[in-house]
Amino acid sequence: MTFKSEAPYRHGSAPKTALLFCNLGTPEAPTAAALRRYLAQFLSDPRVVEIPRLVWMLILHGIILRVRPAKSAAKYASVWMKEGSPLKVWTERQTKLLQGMLGERGHRLEVRHAMRYGNPSIASQLDALRAAGATRILVFPAYPQYSGATTASVVDDVARWALKTRHLPELRFINRYHDESVFIAALAESVLKHWKQHGRGEKLVMSFHGLPARTLQLGDPYHCECLKTGRMLAEALGLGKDQYLVTFQSRFGKAKWLEPYTEPTLKQLAASGTRRVDVVCPGFSADCLETLEEIAQEAQQAFLDAGGSEFRYIPCLNDSAEGMLALCSIAERHLLGWPTQSAPDDSALRAQAERARAAGATA
Ligand SMILES: C=CC1=C(C)c2cc3[nH]c(cc4nc(cc5[nH]c(cc1n2)c(C)c5CCC(=O)O)C(CCC(=O)O)=C4C)c(C)c3C=C
Ligand SMILES: [Fe+2]
Numbered sequence: 001m002t003f004k005s006e007a008p009y010r011h012g013s014a015p016k017t018a019l020l021f022c023n024l025g026t027p028e029a030p031t032a033a034a035l036r037r038y039l040a041q042f043l044s045d046p047r048v049v050e051i052p053r054l055v056w057m058l059i060l061h062g063i064i065l066r067v068r069p070a071k072s073a074a075k076y077a078s079v080w081m082k083e084g085s086p087l088k089v090w091t092e093r094q095t096k097l098l099q100g101m102l103g104e105r106g107h108r109l110e111v112r113h114a115m116r117y118g119n120p121s122i123a124s125q126l127d128a129l130r131a132a133g134a135t136r137i138l139v140f141p142a143y144p145q146y147s148g149a150t151t152a153s154v155v156d157d158v159a160r161w162a163l164k165t166r167h168l169p170e171l172r173f174i175n176r177y178h179d180e181s182v183f184i185a186a187l188a189e190s191v192l193k194h195w196k197q198h199g200r201g202e203k204l205v206m207s208f209h210g211l212p213a214r215t216l217q218l219g220d221p222y223h224c225e226c227l228k229t230g231r232m233l234a235e236a237l238g239l240g241k242d243q244y245l246v247t248f249q250s251r252f253g254k255a256k257w258l259e260p261y262t263e264p265t266l267k268q269l270a271a272s273g274t275r276r277v278d279v280v281c282p283g284f285s286a287d288c289l290e291t292l293e294e295i296a297q298e299a300q301q302a303f304l305d306a307g308g309s310e311f312r313y314i315p316c317l318n319d320s321a322e323g324m325l326a327l328c329s330i331a332e333r334h335l336l337g338w339p340t341q342s343a344p345d346d347s348a349l350r351a352q353a354e355r356a357r358a359a360g361a362t363a
């Protein structure tokens, strides 16, 4: 094992804090070649596909990476923005805004973003932060709900970097914010704004990214956290049980995934007479292929083909004021938990220690 060589430690220098905002990652271009590189890295992660390695590598390289890249590239092309992939564009904007907002609130810290798959990698950004002198790094995965496939995979990658790093910064991780009041309030505000502008559908469908159903039995909290976000959002909007649904999208492979599935549910709604639906994706902090293509295009078409008449997609929080307020406030509360530079008045603590010592001596 070799460790990285680093600038010598300067004794007595003040702690320097940094924030690393991590998202999933996205291909560099809407092309089959770029998709092949991206999918090869993403789908080789044992946190994402939990089947025996050898079998999976044969399927992945023998079938999936031959067929899927071209199909997925065409889908990406349909949502590509002039600055690049939507997930990249929104994540970069959120990072810039976080830097500005936290700065205005008096936090002297560097904010960077990293992608779990593709670029900029988590390791490269952690190296850059260390080189800039960061001694404390708060790692903020963009996912509101915790899952092994997403949040834990970010932690794995940070741990891999740590294994090679001599002088580690203090590290903290935000595991989840699915039930934080600021986050629920931001979602509710985005739905209310949408209703005000476009009118209100008969049902609000809350569509979350899926996971294999077995992850629920294996102890992954993701399903429960999605349901909780859904319930809290419904409460914030004053919706009754018959006015909203929680569904799961983006099934991958043939195994059973978390149910109910989004698209079949939308078709059933249309078939049973629901004409107008609003769809929101509260598991995604930013719009991406899965929301813009799979929901706003494909699922919409399926609903209309099945007899629905109006399908309104409610965008993710992206760089909205309410969304940024939520991200900033969540980051801030985690940053404030870090000990401050100024020595606290420890006289009460000292007296307590003396009492404990005296009690111990007489016991
Ligand atoms: C929001 C949380 C996400 C979970 C949980 C998740 C699990 C998961 N995903 C796949 C397979 C794919 N996902 C893909 C895209 C994708 N997934 C998420 C988020 C979660 N995934 C996002 C934000 C995106 C969009 C990325 C973008 O560039 O816009 C894709 C790639 C696209 C495609 O080819 O369909 C795959 C593949 C699995 C297997 C999984 C859990 C087991
Ligand atoms: Fe995914």
Ligand SMILES: [Fe+2]
Residues within 6 Å of the ligand: 250, 289, 290, 294
């Ligand atoms: Fe998808």
